Amino acid sequence: MRVVALEEHFSFPAHGIDPEVISRRGYRPRRAPASGPNVVELLAEIGERRLQSMDDAGITVQVLSLAGPGPDIVPGPDGIALARKINDHLAATIARHPDRFAGFAVLPTQSPDACAAELSRAVKELGFVGVMVNGTTEGRFLDHPSYDGLLAAAVELDVPIYIHPHLPPEPVRQAYYSGLEPGAGRVLESAGWGWHSETAIHLLRMVVAGTLDRHPRLRLVVGHMGEMLPVMLARIDAVFALDIEHLKRPISRAIRDQVWITTSGIFSQPPFLAALATFGIDRIMFSVDYPFAPDAKGRAFLDGVSLGAADIAKLTHGNADALLKLKVG
Secondary structure, three states, X not given: OOOEEEEEXXXXXXXXXXXXXXXXXXXOOOOOOOOOOOHHHHHHOOOHHHHHHHHHHOOOEEEEEEOOOOHHHOOHHHHHHHHHHHHHHHHXXXXXXXXXXXXXXXXXXXXXXXXXXXXXXXXXXXXXXXXEEEOOEOOEOOOOHHHHHHHHHHHHHOOOEEEEOOOOOHHHHHXXXXXXXXXXXXXXXXXXXXXXXXHHHHHHHHHHOOHHHHOOOOOEEEOHHHHOHHHOHHHHHHHHHHHOOOOOOOHHHHHHHHEEEEOOOOOOHHHHHHHHHHHOHHHEEOOOOOOOOOHHHHHHHHHOOOOOHHHHHHHHHHHHHHHHOOOOO
């Protein structure tokens, strides 16, 4: 069975970003496991070890995206040049295994005017299947008018934007996550909670700001089983009902019209069932979140899903193949 996983990450250690800039954006050292593989090592390897893990789990294709830090924290010409360098590196990597890897572009989001051009280059010249945007840039979400050109370009190129979490801006970190044991605070602000709530807010901002109404053919993807939105859609519609007369659709309708979700990093059945009930099988795509989550765990989850053959095919590859226009066979 063909299986596509589309929130799978790599790193670019030779990025040359000033360590002070990296620290100022909130990156903190991860605790290495006492035994077993180190995520930092796995991120940097896009070769035989990764392919073996994919083969062992029965994963046919990984859609690769950069794990930060990246050009979104680098202003001006340096950020633009870094985005091009990373995209070129990823394209060369994919070219060595074109039947196993595809790519999401990375963009210099501190230079919004340059984003559309780099996305166009990445799609038309490098063959990428979309773009991943990591959270906020200098406090700006994608509903900011400066990103309208990027959104229009994604529509014109017919590729989706994957909105991925990012570390919180410093004022948010201080207000919500300070005063805790360092390791616990780092996880709470990121994969333990903060990432998911911020990404849900990012998407909701794009709806209530009217961004999705202005770009009705824009297609978005969020991971982690919908970033908690499946269990909130009904309440969102109820409490916003009197305050969204400026919008063309109810919030849940706009989201279901234009958003796809992936299973990345969430491997239990209750969240999947909530996602299935609210988004429907045509909007859900399998992902692992490698190497932050192991391929084997993702596969074990997939093997435990109770769906008919046609719906399993949509989950494992059909929806991704259609959305990303992946080459099959």
